[in-house]
Amino acid sequence: MNDDERFIELWNDYLEGELDESRxxxxxxxxxxxxxxxxxxxxxYQMHRLLGLIAQDTGSRQDDFVAETLARLPADDDRxxxxxxxNLSQGSPRKGTTTRKLLAKWPMxxxxxxxxxxxxxxxxxxxxxxxxxxKITGLSGSLQWTGDGGRVFHDLRVGAELPxxxxxxxxxxxWFQLEFNDGSTVTISGNSMxxxxxxxxxxxxxKEGSVSGRVKPQPAGKPMLIYTxxxxxxxxxxxxxxxxxLSATMLNVSEGKVRVKRLSDGSTVDVPAQHxxxxxxxxxxxxxxxxxxxxxWISQLHLGPDGTQGKWSPKTDAEDAKxxxxxxxxxxxxxxxxxxxxxSRGDRPPVVLQxxxxxxxRGRIASTHKVYxxxxxxxxxxxxxxxxxxIRPAVEFQNAQDFEVILQFRDFRLxxxxxxxxxxxxxxxxDSVVESFWCHTLDKQAGLEVTEAELIPTAxxxxx
Numbered sequence: 402m403n404d405d406e407r408f409i410e411l412w413n414d415y416l417e418g419e420l421d422e423s424r425x426x427x428x429x430x431x432x433x434x435x436x437x438x439x440x441x442x443x444x445x446y447q448m449h450r451l452l453g454l455i456a457q458d459t460g461s462r463q464d465d466f467v468a469e470t471l472a473r474l475p476a477d478d479d480r481x482x483x484x485x486x487x488n489l490s491q492g493s494p495r496k497g498t499t500t501r502k503l504l505a506k507w508p509m510x511x512x513x514x515x516x517x518x519x520x521x522x523x524x525x526x527x528x529x530x531x532x533x534x535x536k537i538t539g540l541s542g543s544l545q546w547t548g549d550g551g552r553v554f555h556d557l558r559v560g561a562e563l564p565x566x567x568x569x570x571x572x573x574x575x576w577f578q579l580e581f582n583d584g585s586t587v588t589i590s591g592n593s594m595x596x597x598x599x600x601x602x603x604x605x606x607x608k609e610g611s612v613s614g615r616v617k618p619q620p621a622g623k624p625m626l627i628y629t630x631x632x633x634x635x636x637x638x639x640x641x642x643x644x645x646x647l648s649a650t651m652l653n654v655s656e657g658k659v660r661v662k663r664l665s666d667g668s669t670v671d672v673p674a675q676h677x678x679x680x681x682x683x684x685x686x687x688x689x690x691x692x693x694x695x696x697x698w699i700s701q702l703h704l705g706p707d708g709t710q711g712k713w714s715p716k717t718d719a720e721d722a723k724x725x726x727x728x729x730x731x732x733x734x735x736x737x738x739x740x741x742x743x744x745s746r747g748d749r750p751p752v753v754l755q756x757x758x759x760x761x762x763r764g765r766i767a768s769t770h771k772v773y774x775x776x777x778x779x780x781x782x783x784x785x786x787x788x789x790x791x792i793r794p795a796v797e798f799q800n801a802q803d804f805e806v807i808l809q810f811r812d813f814r815l816x817x818x819x820x821x822x823x824x825x826x827x828x829x830x831x832d833s834v835v836e837s838f839w840c841h842t843l844d845k846q847a848g849l850e851v852t853e854a855e856l857i858p859t860a861x862x863x864x865x
């Protein structure tokens with residue numbers, strides 16, 4: 402295989418996202434020693450960068466890249482090529498972002514000027530709906546964003562600007578905060594799916610899960626609209642939390658006022674601050690005061706799997722109802738086996754952790770393995786307040802044996818994935834509203850099952 406053939410093979414692999422560090426070094430050596438290959442690399446990389454990857458960058462980076470390209474090319478073609486090669490990253494692009502088929506149809510020596518004009522035209526003629534409308538201001542856990550044309554991305558980062566689309570939390574510990582250009586913020590947590598857009602009026606579609614918001618005053622006649630399967634909400638400027646189920650929607654308003662329309666019959670009601678309402682076709686739609694918080698909670702698996710994540714099994718004559726941990730594989734290849742319980746949800750009173758609170762968990766495990774236990778908490782208005790966890794050693798969870806653990810919340814620490822936000826989050830979960838409890842094992846299907854979880858408000862000995 403000659404240098405040209407080897408270059409084409411390596412370069413295609415690079416654009417496909419399949420090149421490791423050693424082969425990146427090899428391709429650099431090839432282009433540095435051959436000006437012709439350097440030109441070929443610059444031409445094809447330029448097309449791939451702008452056509453294949455332009456949508457993944459922030460608006461400012463897109464504008465800067467195109468402007469710099471157009472400014473450099475007419476004056477000094479050699480300098481432009483040098484600049485393109487400097488943009489070649491140390492790692493290969495993410496798999497799935499290639500335009501190999503397109504590149505194969507174009508001569509590698511295509512005139513650079515024509516390519517730039519073509520690509521710049523494609524970018525600047527993109528519809529206004531693709532302009533960035535919000536930026537990511539916080540995230541944690543496994544998330545997936547789907548943009549225009551069904552493009553799916555997992556590698557999200559704080560500060561990235563988005564043009565709209567659908568954001569999905571993949572595991573109970575997922576969390577995502579978005580800030581619109583006017584300063585309004587919305588937050589999803591756990592297994593939630595939210596589609597958002599802003600074409601002069603903000604529209605959100607909560608397909609499942611929960612979203613909280615702190616909305617700035619909106620333009621006259623253009624309130625933020627939030628759609629669920631059962632309701633439409635009009636938000637002019639307020640703080641709220643919405644939970645969407647298959648047949649009902651729960652709205653909790655902390656500040657301001659939200660107008661709610663029931664989709665089944667068109668009925669509307671205004672929900673003032675410190676009130677909540679449940680919207681469903683088979684119940685009266687009347688706002689009520691948010692109940693006082695409580696500090697005790699117990700799972701009720703015998704009533705069904707509502708609000709849980711895991712494989713639920715009903716009670717039998719021989720066994721209690723149970724929730725078995727189910728697997729999820731992250732984009733980084735790590736498999737987590739999780740069972741989770743929603744706590745402060747629906748029409749239940751908010752559950753608040755106290756310094757003396759404890760968590761008792763009963764269950765069974767098929768094979769010896771250490772177990773992670775955690776709690777996700779939020780502020781009274783629904784805003785994310787952190788995720789805290791503790792790890793119990795494998796010696797406490799022996800093969801095919803029942804277990805009971807009592808966890809002290811003073812032993813819980815901020816989830817390591819949130820360490821960069823430690824100055825913005827409470828140092829402990831106390832005095833926060835409990836969104837969910839969860840437990841999991843990593844990398845191995847240990848057969849973790851939970852039969853009961855209970856929040857105990859005091860430290861006295863429990864013998865039940």
